[in-house]
Amino acid sequence: MIDVPSIPSTPATINEVIRTRRSVFTQQFDPGQPVDDQVIWQMLQNANWAPTHKRTEPWRFTVFSGESRKTLAEQQAAIYKAYAGDKFKQGKYEQLKQLPMLCSHVIAIAMKRNLAVPEMEEIAAVACAVQNMALTAQAYGVGGYWSTGGITFIEEAKALFNLAPEDRLMGFFYVGQVRIPSGDGHRGNIEEKVTWLK
Template identity: 50%
Template sequence: MKEKYNVEELNKIMLHRRSIYPYQYEKGKQIPDEVIWQILENANRAPNHKQTEPWRFTVFTGEGLLYFGELQAAIYKQYSGDLFNEDRHKKLIDYPLMSSHIIAIGMKRNETNKLPEIEEIEAVACAVQNMFLTVTAYGLGSYWTTAGITYFKEAKPHFHLDEKDKLLGFFYIGYVAKPLISPSKRKPVQEKVNWVNRHNTF
């Protein structure tokens, strides 16, 4: 069978996709915006039931990173109550500055199609996987986190999300200071697969 695309390269990209954290990025090195747009375009090609396209993105870069850090720190301080931690508060301000771009990931609920919410969340997760793979193909680093203010309902309006929508975390991107060669660890896929090739009786 003749391959339409370079499957070997695709397999290599998937093998080397991994989370690379902001402290591992080259500080102050900016990724061209056109690369970020291509990452988002590939995210926009994710599968989704009934073509609802539920993913929503807010991109922060340049001085926007400082704004994002101060925003999430302020929301955390106001609504964390007894769980407030000063070190965490400081990290919320400083951590974004280590990245080139940060993309807030949202799920826009479309109740007119009567889809289960989980299907919309799954579609957004597929979009994020497309982002991960594209970042890997560019030789960049990325990290999807649900820390910070992800689950604060008060944060939603700041990312153009309504009450019924979901904030699903933040996608950090940057140039990798020290490239990681080894793939992330996984147990053999055979341990997670049931293969049925004949008709069984119940």
């Protein structure tokens, strides 16, 4: 694996990466422009350093690139069609067939359940891992976003990712080269969300 150049980690740099991170959606990607695999590996390496109670490291990732994106597209559309029942929508079915092809990489996000700790802690650990991925993408100028749409909550979809019944599929992280940057973000005043006791 080739090393990706590191970025100096001064407090100012870290603050900047955190505060400028934005979700960049597929319609903002430059279709057909790949992200270097080594940047994806850097995202995954940083995900692997998320906090984890009892070091259970519950995060599991399946990366789809190249032709495997088409396989994912066909499989997820078929699962949706088979199990959506009365909620089936043709537009969503078509979207599931097209969405992966607009991306450079699609990363399926899963939680491998460990009964040694409460499930909430495992979910939180995976979420921290995904945040590390998002911040890494931002640092390298790559677009991406975490979605829990599509087949995320269809139980039968777990088989695609070798997940047991107690495990969870937690969505997909879509990655692409940025064509249209996201605008400035907004957050409410932190002072309104903090109770500070002395």
